Amino acid sequence: MELNAKIPPGPLKDKWSFYKDHARLVNPANRKKLEVIVVGTGLAGSAAAASLAEMGYKVKSFCFQDSARRAHSVAAQGGVNAAKNYKNDGDSVYRMFYDTIKGGDFRSREANVYRLAECSAQLIDQAVAQGVPFGREYGGYLNNRSFGGVQVSRTFYARGQTGQQLLLGAYQALMRQAAAKTVTLYTRHEMLDLVLVDGKARGIIVRNLDTGEIERHSANTVILATGGFGKIYYLSTLAMGCNASAIWRAHKKGAFMACPSWTQVHPTSLPQSGDYQSKLTLMSESLRNDGRIWVPLKPEEKRKPNDIPEDERDYYLERRYPAFGNLAPRDISSRAAKERIDAGFGVGPQLNAVYLDFSKAIKEQGKEKIKEKYGNLFAMYRKITDTDAYSEPMMISPAAHFSMGGLWVDYELMTTIPGLFALGEANFADHGANRLGANSLLQACVDGYFVAPYTVSNYLAGEIHAEKLDADAQEFIDAEVRVRAHLGKLLAINGTKTADHYHKTLGKLLYDYCGLSRSREGLVYAIKEIKKLREDFYEHLKVPGTEEEMNGELEKAGRISDYLEVAELMCQDALTREESCGAHFREEYQTPEGEALRNDEAFCFVSAWQWQGEDKEERLVPEPLHFENVELTVRSYK
Amino acid sequence: MKINLKIWRQTDAGSPGRLVDYELDHVIPHMSFLEMMDTLNEQLILSGERPVEFDHDCREGICGQCGMMINGRAHGPIPHLTTCQLHMREFKDGDTIYVEPFRGKAFPVKRDLRVDRSAFDRIIMAGGFVSVNTGQAPEANGIPISHEQAESAFDSAACIGCGACVATCKNSSAALFTAAKIAHLAKLPQGKIESRKRVLSMVEQMDIEAFGHCTNTEACEVECPQDISVLNIARMNWEYTLSKVLK
Numbered sequence: 032m033e034l035n036a037k038i039p040p041g042p043l044k045d046k047w048s049f050y051k052d053h054a055r056l057v058n059p060a061n062r063k064k065l066e067v068i069v070v071g072t073g074l075a076g077s078a079a080a081a082s083l084a085e086m087g088y089k090v091k092s093f094c095f096q097d098s099a100r101r102a103h104s105v106a107a108q109g110g111v112n113a114a115k116n117y118k119n120d121g122d123s124v125y126r127m128f129y130d131t132i133k134g135g136d137f138r139s140r141e142a143n144v145y146r147l148a149e150c151s152a153q154l155i156d157q158a159v160a161q162g163v164p165f166g167r168e169y170g171g172y173l174n175n176r177s178f179g180g181v182q183v184s185r186t187f188y189a190r191g192q193t194g195q196q197l198l199l200g201a202y203q204a205l206m207r208q209a210a211a212k213t214v215t216l217y218t219r220h221e222m223l224d225l226v227l228v229d230g231k232a233r234g235i236i237v238r239n240l241d242t243g244e245i246e247r248h249s250a251n252t253v254i255l256a257t258g259g260f261g262k263i264y265y266l267s268t269l270a271m272g273c274n275a276s277a278i279w280r281a282h283k284k285g286a287f288m289a290c291p292s293w294t295q296v297h298p299t300s301l302p303q304s305g306d307y308q309s310k311l312t313l314m315s316e317s318l319r320n321d322g323r324i325w326v327p328l329k330p331e332e333k334r335k336p337n338d339i340p341e342d343e344r345d346y347y348l349e350r351r352y353p354a355f356g357n358l359a360p361r362d363i364s365s366r367a368a369k370e371r372i373d374a375g376f377g378v379g380p381q382l383n384a385v386y387l388d389f390s391k392a393i394k395e396q397g398k399e400k401i402k403e404k405y406g407n408l409f410a411m412y413r414k415i416t417d418t419d420a421y422s423e424p425m426m427i428s429p430a431a432h433f434s435m436g437g438l439w440v441d442y443e444l445m446t447t448i449p450g451l452f453a454l455g456e457a458n459f460a461d462h463g464a465n466r467l468g469a470n471s472l473l474q475a476c477v478d479g480y481f482v483a484p485y486t487v488s489n490y491l492a493g494e495i496h497a498e499k500l501d502a503d504a505q506e507f508i509d510a511e512v513r514v515r516a517h518l519g520k521l522l523a524i525n526g527t528k529t530a531d532h533y534h535k536t537l538g539k540l541l542y543d544y545c546g547l548s549r550s551r552e553g554l555v556y557a558i559k560e561i562k563k564l565r566e567d568f569y570e571h572l573k574v575p576g577t578e579e580e581m582n583g584e585l586e587k588a589g590r591i592s593d594y595l596e597v598a599e600l601m602c603q604d605a606l607t608r609e610e611s612c613g614a615h616f617r618e619e620y621q622t623p624e625g626e627a628l629r630n631d632e633a634f635c636f637v638s639a640w641q642w643q644g645e646d647k648e649e650r651l652v653p654e655p656l657h658f659e660n661v662e663l664t665v666r667s668y669k
Numbered sequence: 670m671k672i673n674l675k676i677w678r679q680t681d682a683g684s685p686g687r688l689v690d691y692e693l694d695h696v697i698p699h700m701s702f703l704e705m706m707d708t709l710n711e712q713l714i715l716s717g718e719r720p721v722e723f724d725h726d727c728r729e730g731i732c733g734q735c736g737m738m739i740n741g742r743a744h745g746p747i748p749h750l751t752t753c754q755l756h757m758r759e760f761k762d763g764d765t766i767y768v769e770p771f772r773g774k775a776f777p778v779k780r781d782l783r784v785d786r787s788a789f790d791r792i793i794m795a796g797g798f799v800s801v802n803t804g805q806a807p808e809a810n811g812i813p814i815s816h817e818q819a820e821s822a823f824d825s826a827a828c829i830g831c832g833a834c835v836a837t838c839k840n841s842s843a844a845l846f847t848a849a850k851i852a853h854l855a856k857l858p859q860g861k862i863e864s865r866k867r868v869l870s871m872v873e874q875m876d877i878e879a880f881g882h883c884t885n886t887e888a889c890e891v892e893c894p895q896d897i898s899v900l901n902i903a904r905m906n907w908e909y910t911l912s913k914v915l916k
Contacts, residue, residue: 082803097724097783098790100830101732117810153806160806162799162853162860164823171813189823195731196826203798210794218787241779270727305697307704312729411730414754480803529714531707575719580681581780583722584714 034287034639034654037441038142043660044124047146050442054485055492062087065491066250068235069093070222070277073102074194074472075455076256077201078479079487084213085204086484088491091248092205092214093237095221095272095586100202103258103270104475107194108315108408109178110186111158111472113151117173122183124148129661131470134180134360135435135463136613136629137663138290138637140656142442143460147470150477155187157480161200165189176320178468180360180668186469191315191407197472201479220246221586222277223514225253225284225451228506232281232451236510238518240586243579245511247502251494252450252487255281256479259434259456261294263594263601264546265538267431268300268313274590275597278438278457286446287639287652289439289459291597292605293614295466296547298364300430301415302384311430312415314387315408316468319357321392321401322425324348324364326385330375336386336424347371355668362465362614362627363668365429369547370625372428379426386424393421429547433471435462435614436604439639439654443486444478447639450494452487454478459637464613518578521588526571530587533568537561537591537598545602550618554606558599565595600640600649607651610634631663670762672696674709676721677769682777682785688767698758702745703728703735705757723782728753730894733829736836737782738769743833743892751831751894771836775843775878786832788878789846795874796867797850799860812858825853827895834889834897840881845889847871848905849897855908865912872909 039046039053057065065088069080072094080092094102114127127148132139155173159165165187166174178186189196208214219240226234226249234249260275261267282288299318300311325344332339347367349356359367368385371377378384393401398421402409412420438446438453440460445452455475462470544550544557568591576582611620611627612634620628636653643650672693679686693712696705703725710720725735730751737752739745745755760766768782776784814822826849834845851868854860860867883902890899 078803085802096726096732096734097786098733098830100790100793101726101734103727103732105732105829106727106729115809156806156809157801157803159809159812160799160801160859162822162826162857164819164826164853164857165809167814167816167819169816171815172810189826192731192827195829196823199826203793204801204803206790206794207798207800209790216790218790270732272726304699307697307700307708309701309704309707310728411754414730414750415756417756417758484803527715529711531711573714575714575717581722581783584720 032641032652034439034652035441036140036654037443038140039442043141043145046142047149051485054489057488057492057495059087061495063089065089065494066091067252067254067487068248068250069254069256070235071102071256071258071457072099072202072205073104073256073258073455074198074201074475075479076102077198077205078476079254079256079454079483080214081201081204081208082480082484083487084208086488090208090214091217091250093217093220093222095219095240097219099205099216099218100199102198103273104198104472105195106270107472108191108313109317110176110188110193110469111154111197111476112178112185112469113155113187113473114148114185115152115155117175118184120183122185126183127151127185130181131467132463132661133666134467135465136666137463137631137635137658138612138656139461139463141658141660146482147461147474147477150481151473153481154473154476158197158200161204163189163196163200176317177358178316180358180467188317191317191405194472197476223280223589224510225281226506226510227284227448228500228504231449233500234502234507236507236514241581243577243582245514247507247511249500249502249507251491251497252452254452254454254483254487255438255457256454257457259437260597261431261434263538263597264431264541265534266303266308266311268297268311271309274593276590276593278453279593279597281438281446281448281451283642284448285642286448286451287439287641288436288600289637289639290436290604291640292545292601292608293435293464294431295361295433295435295614296365296429297432298361298368298429299387299427302379302381302426302428304381313430313432314412314425314427316361318387318405318408321404322357322387322389323391324357324385324387326371326376326378331382332378336378345376352668359668360465360467366547366616368429384426384428387427388424389420431542431546433466435459435464435466439637443489444482445486445490450490452483454483464615518585518589521572521585521592522574522578524569524572526573528571529573530584530591533564533572534587534591534594536564537594541598541601545605548616548618549605551606554602557602561595561599561602568592568595603649604638604640608634608638635663670696670698672705672760673765675765675767678721678781679778681780686778696757698756700757701728701753702739702755702757703753721782722780725753730754731829733831736771736831736833738771738836740767743771743836744894748891749894749896771832773832773835773841773880775841775880776832776835788880789830789832789843791878792843792847792871792874793850795870796863797854797871799854800863814857818856822853822856825849825856825897825901828897829895831894833892833894835880837888837892838881839886839888840884842883843875843878843880844883844902844905845893845897845899847875848901851908852901852904855904864908865915868905868908868912
């Protein structure tokens with residue numbers, strides 16, 4: 032099967048307009064006959080569900096949390112990018128497009144990225160209209176700041192809770208439609224399978240997590256907006272419930288997975304402090320605007336940070352990347368931190384952290400100004416570590432964060448299964464091998480508010496005459512039988528190890544061999560170990576209780592059974608990409624200075640993977656990337 | 670350190686619940702409260718018992734999903750903190766800790782420490798939004814909003830909807846939650862237009878959901894993880910009275 036990205040014709044800047052001008056429409060009278068399933072209520076899911084419902088489609092919205100407002104988009108802190116050029120510092124759609132393409136290490140599609148930049152300004156307008164209280168200048172106009180990887184100010188923010196405020200805007204739009212009965216909400220429901228009829232996505236099987244009941248839901252199209260799977264590393268910045276199950280089960284039904292090994296490791300997380308730990312808390316990247324990152328010049332330094340004089344500190348980002356300094360992109364900053372930590376210069380009780388120091392900024396701007404910009408982050412730091420970061424540097428460390436990979440989608444955000452769309456972090460699009468800060472909220476919102484309404488309608492225009500589908504159709508019955516069999520299998524093992532045990536073991540394997548740096552040897556080893564771990568899982572897992580009731584352990588076990596398969600594909604994907612790019616650093620491919628060495632001749636493509644069946648190797652289907660508007664340069668931040 | 674726990678166990682909304690004693694021997698002070706609960710659950714599963722069901726997700730104090738009464742206080746002994754950010758260093762070796770679900774008639778227990786907070790969603794459905802469709806919003810800088818006004822709206826918008834305000838209130842009032850949304854939107858020009866209609870329907874929905882009335886004890890503000898001010902309630906009352914008078 033050849034992959035067709037369906038990029039519209041014409042010059043880059045006109046592609047999206049061309050698409051919108053030519054997309055098929057659905058008569059308002061017909062829209063209410065068409066049903067849409069949206070799984071996930073984060074920014075992409077809520078935005079899509081609300082927008083499609085406003086248009087008149089009948090929408091069913093699903094999430095596993097107890098309220099749509101709690102999707103993990105809520106936790107994004109720093110901000111959202113938009114090429115508004117409010118600061119008159121030379122920003123433009125093209126420049127934002129270029130920064131994003133370069134930030135992604137030339138491994139994303141030009142047309143998608145341009146559309147992202149193009150729709151960015153509109154998103155700020157939409158969010159402000161919804162009442163999102165973005166930061167304002169004293170004259171009443173919107174304020175913004177810089178983020179990693181760029182030299183202009185294009186990041187809009189609502190203190191350190193931009194994700195929460197944007198999500199509340201989308202959630203409120205969703206609740207408005209729920210009140211208007213155009214959306215039916217199914218909270219505490221987890222999608223466990225995708226149902227295909229005649230090769231098209233026509234429904235899902237879900238489990239009601241409060242009662243254990245298995246339900247069948249049919250529709251004319253299914254939209255997955257289920258977020259990323261960075262939690263596969265167990266210790267990550269993601270919420271405990273984040274998972275890959277929905278996209279993985281869609282993958283096993285025929286949707287290709289693209290670039291699953293590209294997981295962003297975020298440089299400003301709090302360091303791990305013990306084995307009991309369940310997650311790593313992220314401190315916003317915006318802190319790097321004013322915080323300076325350093326480690327002591329002497330290895331295994333015992334002195335307190337404030338006792339180490341200026342000339343005995345190594346501001347390694349400023350030293351290595353003078354043009355971008357502390358604002359170097361996430362992959363570069365994370366790797367530079369790992370390099371220093373591995374070389375023995377790490378700080379903190381476990382020697383696994385670096386300092387993020389605000390003393391200079393406080394001296395120059397005053398404590399009040401810093402408090403106004405980052406007060407809640409400093410408060411959060413205090414809550415977790417019991418340390419006052421106004422008087423001594425924070426300790427930060429890299430942590431698994433955002434999945435650049437996900438379901439393969441074309442320009443319309445449709446997967447290789449007709450009628451199945453993937454939005455936001457659940458798809459692979461737009462970010463390439465590295466995501467620039469403040470682009471995740473943007474992509475999720477743009478996919479949900481501005482892309483899906485056109486592309487989903489374009490698809491539904493061809494489904495107006497589709498037969499009304501009964502959820503009693505044989506395909507639904509078969510899917511339900513498989514779901515029940517899988518749940519039964521997990522419960523029947525009745526072994527001696529908990530689901531968390533497997534998750535932690537898998538996470539450590541991935542950190543060590545498919546984390547910040549990878550090697551052929553390590554990846555081959557990891558694949559072997561993952562296979563063994565999977566066998567062990569099905570022999571020794573213990574899940575108490577039954578499937579016909581609320582059962583948190585059963586939920587976890589189901590997600591981990593999927594993670595154990597995703598992990599193998601991640602390693603496989605990393606193994607075949609014999610180059611270093613963005614978040615993917617293969618030790619065999621680096622410059623003498625230790626920078627990533629890309630290979631555009633051989634690897635300028637998206638790795639899409641096709642499921643071949645249980646216990647069979649997945650098939651790699653490359654989608655070549657064509658760059659007509661940018662030159663593939665060596666990515667330098669020096 | 671050693672910790673004794675008395676945890677509320679309840680199979681479902683219809684069954685009676687009771688406090689059950691548990692003991693944990695190796696609690697590390699740096700653990701979060703939820704990590705301590707994970708450790709307990711690991712122990713329970715391996716001994717063949719059902720683990721304790723509790724709500725949690727982001728574990729960084731922002732999703733609003735976690736929440737339990739700890740020694741009688743919503744989210745535990747520290748003011749303005751979610752349960753996920755409470756650490757065991759706040760307790761002493763040998764302490765006995767009572768862990769119960771959030772209280773409130775409108776928050777029925779689902780199982781163990783999990784409660785049903787969907788009443789909050791229905792309050793938002795009653796008008797906690799700006800009625801704007803996707804796609805054609807005007808230029809964002811077309812409506813200047815003063816820095817102070819935007820910050821003040823943010824202070825109200827910061828509510829995470831955890832329900833601690835209800836759980837700690839002797840009347841189980843949802844006034845702080847509802848007022849925060851009403852104030853957030855009323856303070857911005859975009860939300861102001863609908864504010865009269867909004868306050869009436871949201872307050873009415875609070876009554877339908879069986880939340881109690883606010884009697885100004887201000888307990889909600891003390892426990893609120895986001896430190897949402899009770900002045901929001903004053904604002905809501907003012908908006909409500911104005912709307913009633915002008916209706």
